[in-house]
Amino acid sequence: MNQLVHICLRKKLPGIALDFNFAFACALGLGLNLSLGTFNSALALSQTDSAALMLAQSVTANDTNSNANNDQPRIISRPQTIATDNDLLSAESSQIVSDTTSPEQPATQSTQTQVSTGSAQESGSTNTLPQWLPGGLKNTLESYLDAAQLEFVGRYFVWLLAGVAAICLLPFFLMATAADRKRAVYSEAPTSQNLHTPEKNDPLDFGELDLPDTVQADTEAKPNQQVTGSTGQTPDATTDSTLSAGTSELDLLDETQVTTDLPDSITSPGADSLNDVADLHEATIALDEASLSEATAPASQPITGESDDRSTADSAITSSTAAANSLHSESDSPAAIQAQASTAVQQPQPLTRFGLWLYDLPQDEGARAAMEAFLYWVRYGAGHIKPGLAEALATTDELDDHARIKRAVLSFRPEVLHDILLSLKMHLDPKQYMPFLDMMLAILVNGSGVKPVENLLLRYYADFIGIGSEQLDFRYRKAHGKPLPSIPRPDRMKWWNQQPTADKQLSPAHELLGIDESADAQTLDRIRRLADFRHSPERFSLLGEHERALIARSREKYHAALDSAMQVTS
Amino acid sequence: MINLFTLLGIGADSEPASVINACNELRESDPFLAQEASDVLLNRERANSYRQMHVQFKALAMTHQRLVEEDYAAQAEGKAGGRRLRGKKISNQFKDTNHWSRRLVEFK
Known part of the structure; x- marks a missing residue:
């Protein structure tokens, strides 16, 4: 006992x-x-x-x-x-x-x-x-x-x-209280005050967080018009043909995706946001009264990843906030303002229009969208961006939900990640946290190993849902048969020197499986068993039909790759 | 992860020539870091991987501050643990097994 x-x-x-x-x-x-x-x-x-x-x-x-x-x-x-x-x-x-x-x-x-x-x-x-x-x-x-x-x-x-019962229960109550106190001690760790001291031209200068509130300006920025990475890659000539596929369905498992450098919009601050100003009015109309009252709470400050982005604060959202304030004129009293201020820190709010959209979705739909958004954030963040996708999304007026998510993610604004994680907490049942982690391990991480960005975000997600690195490593081992690498340090040459180098070009099937052509049947059999375990449907029964279908597709892809590799081996 | 762009005083999309100049300037004060930055940012594969991680660290710094640290600060002030979002309790169960605060301070 x-x-x-x-x-x-x-x-x-x-x-x-x-x-x-x-x-x-x-x-x-x-x-x-x-x-x-x-x-x-x-x-x-x-x-x-x-x-x-x-x-x-x-x-x-x-x-x-x-x-x-x-x-x-x-x-x-x-x-x-x-x-x-x-x-x-x-x-x-x-x-x-x-x-x-x-x-x-x-x-x-x-x-x-x-x-x-x-x-x-x-x-x-x-x-x-x-x-x-x-x-x-x-x-x-x-x-x-x-x-x-x-x-x-x-x-x-x-x-x-x-009295006897109370004496029996007292030790356990004290233990539970001690556990809570231990967690509260964390608050003595470095906080926002010493984490981000505003400096001129500091890319991490998020501005004063306690300014009076406006709903964050639009951050669902259209990606830059060209996918020209730091190495000068140009958009694919087949942009038009990829448009429909890129905007209407999931391409998380698309074989045609290639690893590209990040779009310029990620590294060129201030190039986005302006194009969406006109759209924001439409979005704010859809806000119900509850949204508006929350939008007027003083907690949400325009927090931008780059100092230049502050100038792109959305006037439409600001005007909608003013309208909301007029709807709730009774909240202008000093007591009401003080009450709002006291509860502000306990009411996190989405910071982007995309976040508001996620926020307003019904529970099941919101869970699906939040999971999809985080999957895209990880996948695109690791560089798996289809050539021409950003351009196609930027020039499309009619956006379905998938395209909307992709476009928001491709902006790679910090606020979007904030809103995605907030939406995960908002819409997911805690019982779905682990299946979603297993899903990411199944469909994002392939046999060739976890990418640095994937490693980083998986670790953050594991901490975010409260399981920590130990449990993450345990599940990673079960899913992939090897330990999760330590947190990557691409700023250090010592780390780079420890990374394996890809000597020869592998076929897509072998790259997916993380093996070369010399792999024997025993190795393939082991990989098949691991893949079957990763994709076994009973592990994802708590997720939605959409997620289970995605996992089934991933499983088929692995089986096709295994069959292909088996032919080479035999 | 060290923010090499801040260290060198350049933008994340700077041209290689700017990186070289910045590294040369840094070499006088910190030759080791200058060499590290040069080795990372002047190699295409490493620079691309570093840029990807830079984007993520930037996003995590903001997210961590908004979603985790403020909540813990609220708890330290005696306010109720966890937050409410549309009436739903958003319990903060963050488990800092990767020392995010320390990493993000280093990134700054």
Whole structure:
């Protein structure tokens, strides 16, 4: 039982731990009661034996001294009830006397008096104890306590019981409180005050966080018009043909994707946002009153990743905020403002128009969109961006949900990640956190190993949902058969020198599986078993149909790659 | 992860010539870091990977501050743990097994 309680506490399940504790206390009480009953039985037996012995001695003495009724044998036997019934002493002990001795015997009278005195005392005090008490416990109390004590116990029995229960529960309550306190200690770690000291031209200067609120300006910026990475890659000539595929369906598993450098929009601050100003009015109209009241809360500040982006704050959202303020003019009173300020820190809000859209989706739809957005964030962040996709999305007016998510993610603005993670918390059931992690391990990480960005974001997600690196590494090992590499340090040459170098070009199938052409059948069989485990449907039963379909597609892709590799091997 | 762009005083999209100049300037004060920055940023594969991580660190710094640190700060001030979003309790169960605050301070 203690093991179970410790497991629950270690897993931060104090509620369940207390349930276990309650069950433990109940079991303890029941066990105690049974023990007392057994003890009482033994006690009754010994007392009855003592009574019988005394009776025998009395009878012997009486026979010797008075010589009365010499011919009549006296059988002193223990009544049958003694061995079978634990509820005794008062009635049975007197019955002993009546059954085994004749009433006219002085010794018997003495014994009867002795026993019946106790019985009278007990019967007089029995009334003070609660009637619902088990007989064993009641008799034991009556055996050990005098009348005054019994009366006291009877009167305050419930309180005494509550006190015992409280003492039993107190250690576990203290342990749970200590766990909470330990978490609170984290707040003494470096905070925003020493994490980001605003400096001129500091790319991490997020501005003053406590300014009066406006809903964050649009950050669902259109990606830059050209996917020209730092190495000068140009958009694919087939941009038009990829448009429909890129904007209407998931391409997380698309084989045609290539790893590209990040779009310029990521590294060129200030190039986005302006194009979406006109669209924001439409978005703000859709906000319901609750959204507006939350949008006016003073907590959400325009936080931008680059100082230049502050100039792109959206006037439409600002005007909608003003309108919202006019709708809630009663909240302009100093008391209301102070109340808002006091609760502001506890009401995180989306910072982008895309975030507001995610925020407003119904639960299931929001969960699907949030998961999809995070998958895209990881995948695109690792450089798996289809050539021409950003340009296609930038020039498209009609956006479905997938395209909307892609466009927001491709802006790679910090606020978008904030909103995605917030939406995950908002829409996902906590039971879905782990299946979603397993899903990412299945469809994002291929056999060639985890990319640095994937590693980083998986680690952050694991901490974000509260499981930590140890559990993440455990699940990664189960899914891929090898440990998760340590957190990447691409700023250090020491880290780069430890990275394997790709000597030769592999086929897509072999690259997906993380093997070369020399892999034998045994290796392929092991990879197939791992892939089957990663994609086994029962692991994702808590996710939606959309996610399960995506996993099924990923599984088919692995099977096709394995079949292809098998042909090469054979 | 060190923010090499801040260290060198250049933008994330700077041309290689700017990187070389900045590294040369840094070499006088910190030759080791200058060499590291040069080796990373003047190699195409490494520079691309570094830029990808830079984007993520920038995003995580902001997200971590908004979603985690402020919540812990609120708890330290005696306010109720966790937050509410549209009436739904958003419990903060962050488990800092990767020392994010330290990493993000280093990134700054």
